[in-house]
Each structure stands twice: as structure tokens, then as C-alpha cells.
Amino acid sequence: AQKVTQAQTEISVVEKEDVTLDCVYETRDTTYYLFWYKQPPSGELVFLIRRNSFDEQNEISGRYSWNFQKSTSSFNFTITASQVVDSAVYFCALEGAQKLVFGQGTRLTINP
Amino acid sequence: DTEVTQTPKHLVMGMTNKKSLKCEQHMGHRAMYWYKQKAKKPPELMFVYSYEKLSINESVPSRFSPECPNSSLLNLHLHALQPEDSALYLCASSQYRVSNQPQHFGDGTRLSIL
Numbered sequence: 001a002q003k004v005t006q007a008q009t010e011i012s013v014v015e016k017e018d019v020t021l022d023c024v025y026e027t028r029d030t031t032y033y034l035f036w037y038k039q040p041p042s043g044e045l046v047f048l049i050r051r052n053s054f055d056e057q058n059e060i061s062g063r064y065s066w067n068f069q070k071s072t073s074s075f076n077f078t079i080t081a082s083q084v085v086d087s088a089v090y091f092c093a094l095e096g097a098q099k100l101v102f103g104q105g106t107r108l109t110i111n112p
Numbered sequence: 113d114t115e116v117t118q119t120p121k122h123l124v125m126g127m128t129n130k131k132s133l134k135c136e137q138h139m140g141h142r143a144m145y146w147y148k149q150k151a152k153k154p155p156e157l158m159f160v161y162s163y164e165k166l167s168i169n170e171s172v173p174s175r176f177s178p179e180c181p182n183s184s185l186l187n188l189h190l191h192a193l194q195p196e197d198s199a200l201y202l203c204a205s206s207q208y209r210v211s212n213q214p215q216h217f218g219d220g221t222r223l224s225i226l
Binding site for chain 1: 152153154155157160168200202204209212214215216217218219220222
């Protein structure tokens with residue numbers, strides 16, 4: 001069975017701090033895809049990144065970076081120099097059986 | 113602006129009413145999805161359409177009836193809903209219904225059942 005665990009329910013930091021959101025997954029598939037989505041208060045889930053199981057390169061996009069480690073089944077997300085606009089709920093998700101399996105989400109609050 | 117448009121944004125209905133949620137995308141995507149999201153919970157998959165045919169129904173009660181009239185449009189017909197059906201209903205689309213395709217979500221419809 002597919003499972004995604006986001007152990008951090010809520011995180012609160014002060015603006016400009018770096019923050020890392022953890023994601024641990026379980027799957028028996030050898031080929032799978034991992035995703036991160038952001039959900040601001042407006043409700044829409046915004047796609048941030050997709051990573052396939054054969055690509056363990058870390059990725060950086062502006063202030064966002066992702067660390068994929070197959071050995072520990074983790075796909076962590078770091079925001080550098082956080083901003084108030086980063087406040088949202090962040091979901092890690094695993095594609096399994098052609099369905100997205102979401103973690104419980106981490107509510108991130110960036111305080112000015 | 114989201115490329116998946118959902119209407120209405122908010123809906124309040126009684127348990128005996130019939131209403132419909134609408135979702136539209138013009139990205140040429142051939143897979144469309146309905147999700148239900150309760151407060152402080154992740155989205156839960158309800159239905160998947162692939163090439164306008166229903167391919168997944170996650171054992172959703174029959175008071176929810178999906179419809180895909182064409183490749184750009186997805187409806188969710190509601191009838192005799194219960195208070196526990198109050199939630200955010202999200203529509204999503206992806207190029208195809210395969211694992212590596214990211215899903216693009218709309219803003220959702222916030223549904224309240226009186």
C-alpha cells in the first residue's frame with residue numbers, strides 16, 4: 001500500500017528564516033512519482049514539483065529546494081529566506097495505482 | 113489565475129435540493145478528477161474521468177453523480193446531500209491519466225449543507 005507521512009502538522013517561523021518540511025513515503029513500486037503541492041487559503045492546490053523515482057538529483061527553484069533520498073524514502077522541501085506569502089498548507093503526494101496519495105499536510109505560518 | 117475554473121465558488125443548499133458543480137479546463141487535458149476535502153485534511157479522490165469515460169469511482173455515494181459532457185467540462189450533480197457532505201470540492205485535470213502527469217487544480221467550491 002502507498003502511504004505518505006508528513007509528521008509536522010504545523011510550523012511557525014519568523015520571516016527570513018529557513019524552514020524544511022519533511023515527507024516520508026512508503027511504496028512497493030519500483031517506479032513512482034512524488035509531488036509537492038501548496039494550498040493557500042484561497043483553496044487551490046498549486047503544483048510545485050514532480051520527481052520520479054529514478055531521478056535523485058536535488059532541485060532548486062529560486063528560494064525553494066527539494067531533497068530526494070531514496071535510501072530513507074524521504075522527499076523533503078526547504079524554503080530559504082521565508083516570506084509571509086509562503087504561508088500555506090503544503091502537501092506531499094505519491095502517485096500510486098494511478099491515484100495521488102496525499103500526506104496529511106503541514107500548515108506553515110510565516111510571521112512578519 | 114488558475115487554468116481550471118470551478119463554479120460556483122460557494123454553494124449553500126438544503127438536504128432536499130438538487131444542484132450541480134461545474135469544472136472547466138482548456139488545456140487540452142484528457143483526464144479530469146473530483147476530490148472532496150474536509151477542513152484540515154488532505155483531498156480525497158472521488159472520481160476520475162479519462163477520455164470522457166469514468167475510470168475510477170472511489171465508492172462514492174450515489175447522491176453524487178459525475179458527468180463529463182466533453183473533454184473540457186466536468187460536472188458533479190448533487191442530490192439529497194447530508195450535512196457531512198459539507199466540504200471543499202476540488203476539480204483537477206492532467207494531460208493523461210498516467211503517473212507522471214501533475215494534476216492542475218481549480219480553486220474549489222465550498223459547499224455547505226443546511
